[in-house]
Amino acid sequence: MGPYSPAFRHLFSRLGWEVVVPDRPTQDTLSLGFKNAPEFFCVPFKITLGTYIEALEQGAEVLVTTGGVGPCRAGHYAQVQADILRRKGYAFDLVVLEPIARDPLGLLRNVRRLNRNRASIPRIVRLVRQVLKKIAAIDQFGAELRRLRPRELRRGSAEAAYDGAIKTLDAAETLEDIEAARRRGLEAFQAVARDPERPVLRIGLVGEIYVVLEPASNLDIEKMLGEMGAEVQPSITLSGWTAENVVTEVGNRAKEAAGPYLGAAIGGHGQESVGNAVLFAKRGFDGLVQLAPFTCIPEIVARGILPAVSRDLDLPVLSFFLDEQTGEAGVRTRCEAFVDMLWQRRRGKEGVA
């Protein structure tokens, strides 16, 4: 998912599997998913279904995915997708990793099942640490990339530094290697020529986790906005999400901030979207972009409440509900208009001050 394939490839290849994770869903992947999924399923369902089909065509025998306990639909996706795929005649094993508190034995069974090399427990622990470190490094590179994009002197140089950094990271084996690759990557970013004085907009990005993290599903909106001169900051990264949901499951700041607007967890990332909007506004961001799959209920609720946040805290909001009909030109036009409007507002504010 999103930019994290290298981390998962690391995990499963070291457990003795040949990994066929595509780096990035292509237009073909999307079409495959759209064709085989029911209409009102959300984009994440369709794209992952397309990815499964491609992987199975390349000879994958085991599909690994995560579960969930709702009330987001995604918790049921694995079973339904498996049903659709078997109906199409594919044979495969499905491993669904559920949250540890729900079914600890099942998780252990699944880990055993995936542990093809019969790696020892200390080895697995070491592997998990390596994977987490890779994910953290990928998130760090992403943050650098988003900061550099609006400031780079030569278009595409930040992107090139990012790609190089990911490639080095992909090859890293041990914790020390990963640390070295992380350093090298950050140095490569340092070397990118930039204009530190250039004024940039700051735009917060909230929404459903999959469409926020997966550029193929959101028409690479981060890049689009970055090249229009905005520093984009997503509210969700995989390392942040893992820390909050898998390890501790304690209430987070976004949920508290959402309180006055949305007083209950409604599933998915609805409450976080509202809460992070509040947090971005308080940090003085220029604007907010909400990304959601079409028919994503929690985000629709958030979409109904965001105008109130926008009014109260003076934060312009642009919402996108993404589906297979969403075209690049339409999104670009709306982003351009949004960015123009944000510049005007900022000039207006500076003029008054």
Next chain:
Amino acid sequence: MRIGIPRTLWYFTYAPFWRTFFTGLGAEVVASRLTTRKTLDAGVTACVSEACLPIKLYFGHLIDLADRVDYLFVPRLMSVQGNRVFCPKFLGLPDLVRHSGLKLPPLLDVAIDRRTGPLFLWRSCWWLGRRLGARGRAIVRAFFSASRTQRKYWARLTGGGLPEGAKPPTRPDAHRAAGGAPPVGPPVRIALLGYPYLIFDEYANLGLLDKLRSLNVDYRTIETVPERVLRRQNPFFPKRPFWRYSDLVARSGYHFLGPGRAEVDGVVHVTAFACGPDALVDKVLELEGERKRCPYLNITLDEQSGEAGYITRLEAFVDMLRRRVATTPD
């Protein structure tokens, strides 16, 4: 003191409880009027455009009540059984309403959440009673009287009775006499699956129940399947559907496609445009229907439903069932 309750969503399931409870506290309960074009138009305008049809209808019903009542009863209905919750829109409903920018009377927005303990309903009622300034004894009495009413109501629903607030269907003979329709064939039986707020909202489903009667179709709704029968079905093994109403629809569907197969000739699933859980449940039921070789029809209702399109499909489906019934030896 008048308390308004929108005649949609959970109304068809829980209305008697709340009507009895509020009446017991000395309040007057006002239900919104039956859905009309006006209700729908008002709701569509007031609500976020991405929302599903039922939520738009809900907003329409709120607007219908707005200048006739002192309070609007908009509870945060979270969970009533096990750890199943209601759909995320039910969970966020009071917030969605409060931040809609509509001018509305104050909301009674108590949370109803089974997961907080076995006395959850009592606690919510107590809070409501105090909020309305009722005395403790009155709240206790209203609560017990409401619980009794609701139990009786459920027995009536399981027996195939019409929910409170639904428009009684026209008698089939009256229908045929008025329309001069040609004689229809022998009766067929279907499972009519769908949320009560679609099945019993005569406007939203374009007169589906009347239509079925005039086609000489007997239907069983999800309300008629007793809980103990439902409990044996689990379409999402090893999990269960997360959402209360979807859980009922999915398990009723599995009942009619499984042990209850002999009770019906076919299955019709009525869904709402852009309803998230519905998409999932529909696919699961469709696949199961295929496996069990049971005729299966999905009808999706949206805000611009043309009657002609879906009635043609329904008629064709019923014709097909009738032929199957006639050719299948007993």
